[in-house]
Amino acid sequence: MANFETMTINMGPQHPSTHGVLRLVLELDGETVVKATPHIGFLHRGIEKLSEHRTYHQILPLTDRLDYLAPMHNNLGYVLAVEKLLGLTDAIPERAQVVRVLLAELTRLKSHLVWLACHALDIGAMTVFIYCFREREHIMNFYEKLSGARMTSNYFRVGGLSADLPDGIEQEIRQFVNDMPGHIETYEGLLTGNIIWQKRIQGNGIISAEDAIDLGVTGPSLRGSGVDWDLRRDEPYSGYENYDFEVAVADGCDTWARYHVRLKEMRESCKIIHQALDKLKPGPILADAPKVCLPPKKDVVNTIEGLIHHFKIITEGFKPEPGEVYVGVENPKGEVGFYLVSDGSPCPYRMKIRPASFINLQALPKMVEGSLIADVVAVIGTLDIVLGEIDR
Amino acid sequence: MSVQVAVDKLKAKFGETVLAVSEFRGETTVVVKKEEIVAVCTFLKLELGFNFLTDLCSIDYLGQAPRFMMVYQLYNIGTHRRLRIKAAVEESDARIDTVSGVWATANWLERECYDLMGIVFNNHPDPRRILMPDDWVGHPLRKDYPVQGPDREPYQGRLQ
Numbered sequence: 001m002a003n004f005e006t007m008t009i010n011m012g013p014q015h016p017s018t019h020g021v022l023r024l025v026l027e028l029d030g031e032t033v034v035k036a037t038p039h040i041g042f043l044h045r046g047i048e049k050l051s052e053h054r055t056y057h058q059i060l061p062l063t064d065r066l067d068y069l070a071p072m073h074n075n076l077g078y079v080l081a082v083e084k085l086l087g088l089t090d091a092i093p094e095r096a097q098v099v100r101v102l103l104a105e106l107t108r109l110k111s112h113l114v115w116l117a118c119h120a121l122d123i124g125a126m127t128v129f130i131y132c133f134r135e136r137e138h139i140m141n142f143y144e145k146l147s148g149a150r151m152t153s154n155y156f157r158v159g160g161l162s163a164d165l166p167d168g169i170e171q172e173i174r175q176f177v178n179d180m181p182g183h184i185e186t187y188e189g190l191l192t193g194n195i196i197w198q199k200r201i202q203g204n205g206i207i208s209a210e211d212a213i214d215l216g217v218t219g220p221s222l223r224g225s226g227v228d229w230d231l232r233r234d235e236p237y238s239g240y241e242n243y244d245f246e247v248a249v250a251d252g253c254d255t256w257a258r259y260h261v262r263l264k265e266m267r268e269s270c271k272i273i274h275q276a277l278d279k280l281k282p283g284p285i286l287a288d289a290p291k292v293c294l295p296p297k298k299d300v301v302n303t304i305e306g307l308i309h310h311f312k313i314i315t316e317g318f319k320p321e322p323g324e325v326y327v328g329v330e331n332p333k334g335e336v337g338f339y340l341v342s343d344g345s346p347c348p349y350r351m352k353i354r355p356a357s358f359i360n361l362q363a364l365p366k367m368v369e370g371s372l373i374a375d376v377v378a379v380i381g382t383l384d385i386v387l388g389e390i391d392r
Numbered sequence: 393m394s395v396q397v398a399v400d401k402l403k404a405k406f407g408e409t410v411l412a413v414s415e416f417r418g419e420t421t422v423v424v425k426k427e428e429i430v431a432v433c434t435f436l437k438l439e440l441g442f443n444f445l446t447d448l449c450s451i452d453y454l455g456q457a458p459r460f461m462m463v464y465q466l467y468n469i470g471t472h473r474r475l476r477i478k479a480a481v482e483e484s485d486a487r488i489d490t491v492s493g494v495w496a497t498a499n500w501l502e503r504e505c506y507d508l509m510g511i512v513f514n515n516h517p518d519p520r521r522i523l524m525p526d527d528w529v530g531h532p533l534r535k536d537y538p539v540q541g542p543d544r545e546p547y548q549g550r551l552q
Contacts, residue, residue, distance in 0.1 A: 040522065040523065041522060041523035041524060041525070044523045044524065046532060046539075048508075048533060049532055049533055049537075049539055050539065053539050084417055087417065211496075213443055213444055213469065214495060214496045214497070215496045215497055216444065216445055216446070216495065216496075227469065229469055234472045235472055323416040323417065324416060324419075324421070324476075325416070325417050325419060326419065326446075326447070326465055326474065326476065328446065335446065337446060337447060337465070339447060339465065341451055349451070350449075350451045350452075352447060352463075354446060354447040354465070359500070359501075362496075362499065362500045391523060392523075
């Protein structure tokens with residue numbers, strides 16, 4: 001008499017395809033997943049709690065450490081929320097806005113390159129991984145020139161930017177985005193027509209538009225289910241309404257559709273970066289708000305007034321009026337939002353981060369139950385999760 | 393449909409349940425009674441098109457009564473409008489009905505809210521902790537929970 005018991009196994013937290021420290025408890029019937037239960041929290045650092053004890057400027061470095069593959073987007077969401085809380089949104093100089101869009105899109109390319117690299121590697125296509133990381137290295141070098149750091153950039157500031165672009169970087173970025181569409185074609189040449197790739201991801205991880213909306217899925221994972229919604233177009237921030245780009249949508253609801261959405265987004269990002277470089281004009285990079293923005297470094301080191309100004313903002317911070325705001329931005333993974341509650345003190349009374357990966361991960365059991373255990377790897381890849389953001 | 397129209401319809405339907413409406417920086421916040429939260433959310437989703445729950449969290453106003461405030465950030469994917477719903481929760485009866493039957497998103501968000509703030513969700517399908525270990529004592533996001541942890545002295549500065 002055959003035994004029909006199911007078997008429960010752990011996948012992770014050390015499994016290489018779980019992209020960090022995600023633990024999945026899988027109940028298996030043979031090779032078919034009956035039930036998947038994600039366990040998270042291994043990387044919980046209490047960023048929301050810490051931020052209640054720091055001034056608004058001091059929180060900015062913490063936001064880098066959420067989605068560490070797209071740090072500029074977290075910075076952007078946070079500074080936009082603080083600027084809205086202060087009523088500064090319209091005071092941001094044109095140059096700062098354009099540089100923010102330029103870097104946000106470079107970051108999107110960087111994040112999508114890691115997605116494609118790891119997604120392909122998990123499924124067995126190692127060459128793509130190496131090519132993607134070759135291109136990502138260029139963006140890391142741009143990061144290093146801009147901010148001194150390759151990953152945790154901490155480059156934006158409430159009111160504008162921490163520093164102007166270094167000399168010559170515009171030509172380098174232009175050269176890079178000129179070459180990038182050719183590289184994307186290379187990746188597509190390696191994958192799209194590849195029969196193994198097709199068999200692994202076509203019809204895999206299906207989620208309908210209704211289920212995706214009900215589960216709060218955002219970003220490319222939602223657009224792969226045919227929902228035409230992108231915050232850059234529908235609730236423009238940082239001047240996105242002045243750029244000409246298409247929102248990538250596909251209605252296959254499977255991993256194949258999401259693969260095409262993200263590839264198209266990479267091409268659209270290149271278009272936006274070209275437009276941003278064209279718009280870039282010399283000008284101020286910080287808003288004229290001396291109570292909020294730090295003075296230029298040359299004033300701090302050369303004048304006593306500048307030094308006092310700097311000291312006051314660093315030690316005391318600034319005090320927004322009591323109130324609450326929510327700002328969401330279109331991160332490469334989905335909508336990342338910051339909800340800030342101010343009680344009139346220099347620290348936020350409460351900061352809640354809406355993590356895109358956390359909420360997208362909630363859809364994973366729905367996408368894998370009933371499929372084979374090998375498909376779980378493809379679904380984790382296509383959801384493009386980052387555990388730093390999930391666990392906060 | 394503008395947010396104002398939605399708020400008017402909500403008032404017309406629920407009357408006394410809507411306690412306050414406020415606006416700050418162009419964002420509308422509606423405070424409702426916690427007993428009616430599921431009915432209000434169902435109405436907002438089915439009748440007014442707020443089909444997307446962006447986020448859910450709670451705030452601890454230690455020293456005030458009622459102590460906790462639940463916050464629901466709603467979004468309408470069709471019209472791209474946002475609306476914030478709030479409901480006050482007493483410390484002595486820190487429970488509220490789950491909205492995970494209205495939006496499935498709320499499942500994990502309510503687990504997080506229970507884990508970090510200690511608010512219990514009635515009828516929740518999976519009421520476990522999510523970020524902290526299962527055997528953790530206390531709820532770290534409460535204002536009376538020390539930032540350095542419960543078993544350590546507060547940081548005294550480098551010179552001491």
